[in-house]
Amino acid sequence: MLVLTRKNGETIKIxxxxxxxxxxxxxxxxxxxxxxxxxxxxxxxxxxxxxxEENQEASKDISSMLGSLKALK
Incomplete structure (x- = not known):
């Protein structure tokens, strides 16, 4: 981590x-x-x-649904 000291009005460029x-x-x-x-x-x-976190939960739900659909075949 880069740590810089800046005063009000000063800028950092990335x-x-x-x-x-x-x-x-x-x-x-x-x-x-x-x-x-x-x-x-x-x-x-x-x-x-x-x-x-919400995206991970949603992907778990989708995986679970897909597993359930495969089981129905």
């Missing part, structure tokens, strides 16, 4: 297309702005993990 700007910081909270191409999905980590 590749040619992504910029992360420190909008403000107060107490233990930091607001950031992200500029990225529209085709790049940006999610909070906890939301990303929740989506992954």
């Amino acid at each position: 590749g040619d297309d992504i910029e992360i700007t420190i909008v403000s910081s107060k107490n233990d909270q930091v607001k950031i702005g992200i500029k990225a191409p529209k085709n790049i999905e940006i999610l909070r980590k906890e939301l990303y993990e929740q989506i992954q």
